[in-house]
Every structure is written in C-alpha cells, then in structure tokens.
Amino acid sequence: MPVTAPHIVSDVMTAPAVAVARATRFKDIVRVMNERRVSAVPVVGGEGWVVGVVSEAELLPKEEFRDGRPTRLERLRRPSDLARAEGLSAEEVMSAPAVTVPADATLAQAARLMAVHHVKRLPVVDDEDRLRGIVSRGDLLKVFLRPDDDIEEEVRRTVVAYLFPLHAHAIHVSVRDGIVTLRGPVHDNSLIWVAERLVSALEGVVDVEVSLTCEDPGAAGAGPSPPTGRPA
Structure with missing residues (x-):
C-alpha cells in the first residue's frame, strides 16, 4: 500500500536548541531564558549529552523562599524545591534525568511522552543522546496546519x-x-x-x-x- 511516512520529531523541532552547561550560574540561566524567550533549557554535559532540564518551575523556588522561612509542612513536603531555592548552578536546580525524545520518533510518540511525564517540551537527541534540538507542544500541533x-x-x-x-x-x-x-x-x-x-x-x-x-x-x-x- 502506498503510504506517506508520518512526520517525525526532526521535521518540526527547533534547532539548534538553546542549552546551558552544568556549571552555568543561576542568574545566567535566567538571562539566557529571557533573551531567547524560552521557558526551559536543556542542561548538557560533555560531548553534548543531555543530563537535565531547567524550567521556570525549577527557578521559581529561589523567589518563593527568598525570605528563608519555609514552614514545617513545606520542609516535609517540598524538600527538592527547598534545595533548588539554595541552588547556584544549573546542576543544582535542574530536573534529572531529563525526559528526552529521539529525533526519529513520530509526533504521536512525542505527544505521549509529554502527556505521561507532564512536560511541555522535550529535548531531542540523536542515537548517542546528544542534543539535536527541542520540540514543544506547539511544534507537535504544526501538522494540523x-x-x-x-x-x-x-x-x-x-x-x-x-x-x-x-x-x-x-x-x-x-x-x-x-x-x-x-x-x-x-x-x-x-x-x-x-x-x-x-x-x-x-x-x-x-x-x-x-x-x-x-x-x-x-x-x-x-x-x-x-x-x-x-x-x-
């Protein structure tokens, strides 16, 4: 049966992707996200491997707990957010391991990953887990155009x-x-x-x-x- 191959992630992803290193300082992460108008960035290690993701959600605890007085309930229920509030680098505030998607995955597979992991975007990687781009919910919807x-x-x-x-x-x-x-x-x-x-x-x-x-x-x-x- 003659069929057209389904679109894959590399057809709609944004490339190259904005990324930061493990040692990138907190303020520099905010600057990069603001200048590039993105709400999250992959964190890459040696050889361009994706090791985590920093989103606005990981950065906000710094402001939320700026007064340094978390309640006892917050200390019990949100230890990771409190740790991020004290973080100074990408490695200290990122979510890890990163949820990534292969460049040759179908758009349906990428959409399922986003739904299961409750994320709005995914770093796109090659066969060796090196960063190739990033795909967002909006990118997946482009097919309907x-x-x-x-x-x-x-x-x-x-x-x-x-x-x-x-x-x-x-x-x-x-x-x-x-x-x-x-x-x-x-x-x-x-x-x-x-x-x-x-x-x-x-x-x-x-x-x-x-x-x-x-x-x-x-x-x-x-x-x-x-x-x-x-x-x-």
Whole structure:
C-alpha cells in the first residue's frame, strides 16, 4: 500500500536548541531564558549529552523562599524545591534525568511522552543522546496546519485508490479545516471501517465523516453496515 511516512520529531523541532552547561550560574540561566524567550533549557554535559532540564518551575523556588522561612509542612513536603531555592548552578536546580525524545520518533510518540511525564517540551537527541534540538507542544500541533488540498490528495492516493480501485472515480473526497468527508459506493462493506481508520491516521486529519455504501449487498464481506462517522 502506498503510504506517506508520518512526520517525525526532526521535521518540526527547533534547532539548534538553546542549552546551558552544568556549571552555568543561576542568574545566567535566567538571562539566557529571557533573551531567547524560552521557558526551559536543556542542561548538557560533555560531548553534548543531555543530563537535565531547567524550567521556570525549577527557578521559581529561589523567589518563593527568598525570605528563608519555609514552614514545617513545606520542609516535609517540598524538600527538592527547598534545595533548588539554595541552588547556584544549573546542576543544582535542574530536573534529572531529563525526559528526552529521539529525533526519529513520530509526533504521536512525542505527544505521549509529554502527556505521561507532564512536560511541555522535550529535548531531542540523536542515537548517542546528544542534543539535536527541542520540540514543544506547539511544534507537535504544526501538522494540523497542513493544507486541505494536500490531505485530500493523500486520501485519494493512499486510501481510496488502494482500497476501492474499481470505484475510486465514484467516491467523493472533500476536506475542510482538516475534516475529511468520504461519500459514494463501494464493492465491499467490510472495507468501510478500514478506510475510516486509515484516513484518521493521516497527518493533519482532524476528523473523518464517512458516508460510503455497499452497492452490492451480496458481495463478499457484505453484511450489516458497521457504524460510520462519529457519534454526535
């Protein structure tokens, strides 16, 4: 089946990434983040290996506990934040180990990592864990900026022409704001749900509305029509 390879992280990441060294001083970290307008930076060691991440969340305890009087409850519940409040370098305030993503990971894999680890961005690394770039939530959403015409062409070429070669000319495909609509006759009722799944998996597709009908009820695989489209 002719398919277009899914976008990978290296397609959308920001490179080169802003990074700091283990020994970078607290004030210099803040300066770098302010000048580059980023809310987090990877911390790299020798050979460019990613050893941690410093975000605004790791820096704020310095201000929060500036008066030096944490409550007893805070000392019990937030020892790591109190330690960061006293930190003077990137190594002393960073989160480690860093959650990273390979440059060849799919956008779906990167999105899952962000969701599982509750982070907004991921350092992108090569096969030797060296920093190559950084990918954010906004970068992952860029795929939904794909033009409707491009999506329509791929649906026709990789799904309709492959699954329904005898009826490809009669199947109407339209795309609006990333929502794909399929209408027309097909020869095998059992392939309707397959078409919906394949179209849903294409990059940039927001939703799929299916109105395909089997023109020959006695055809192989025909039977009660599977649910199509999505519930209201």
